[in-house]
Amino acid sequence: MKCCIAYASTHHGNTRKVVEAIAKEFGVELVDVTQTREKDLHDYDLIGFASGIYATQFHQQVKNFAQVNLPQNKKIFYIMTSAMNRDFSKSMEDAVGSKNATVVGKFSCSGYNTFGPFKLIGGTSKGHPDETDLQNAVEFFRGISAE
Numbered sequence: 001m002k003c004c005i006a007y008a009s010t011h012h013g014n015t016r017k018v019v020e021a022i023a024k025e026f027g028v029e030l031v032d033v034t035q036t037r038e039k040d041l042h043d044y045d046l047i048g049f050a051s052g053i054y055a056t057q058f059h060q061q062v063k064n065f066a067q068v069n070l071p072q073n074k075k076i077f078y079i080m081t082s083a084m085n086r087d088f089s090k091s092m093e094d095a096v097g098s099k100n101a102t103v104v105g106k107f108s109c110s111g112y113n114t115f116g117p118f119k120l121i122g123g124t125s126k127g128h129p130d131e132t133d134l135q136n137a138v139e140f141f142r143g144i145s146a147e
């Protein structure tokens, strides 16, 4: 199965740690969308979009990348790290809404956050993603790629 994960991780590299853990285990191709704006994804069986969450949204570059490059009728998944560890994938709907994609899974974990006033208290979710988060991400990917 050919898989890639398009990601942006601009705050503390939290999301990068998660996607690198998956890539190390499974040999998935990683695309840093802050560096790469266009890529032919037609040959990929499974495409992930991964991002830190900024003001409740996936990174704008992840949205742009999906809008420009995601072909029709693909299997996709979402990975997100955030302070609140919630499902923020709704923010991708505008980007993928017209692509007839099938969302095969979503993974979320906490990510170290020093945005704004949180910096004054040493940040929140310090140490995350931790080893358990990374292991959970690997198991998440094992599950969706076996389907």
Ligand SMILES: Cc1cc2nc3c(=O)[nH]c(=O)nc-3n(C[C@H](O)[C@H](O)[C@H](O)COP(=O)(O)O)c2cc1C
Residues within 6 Å of the ligand: 008, 009, 010, 011, 012, 013, 014, 015, 016, 051, 052, 053, 054, 055, 056, 057, 081, 082, 083, 084, 085, 086, 110, 111, 112, 113, 114, 115
């Ligand atoms: C500008 C900014 C806005 C953020 N907004 C949110 C938010 O709305 N909700 C949330 O749960 N976390 C928020 N966070 C925390 C980040 O989502 C979290 O630290 C994430 O793990 C960062 O991922 P990264 O290191 O891969 O960029 C924000 C962080 C920054 C820097």
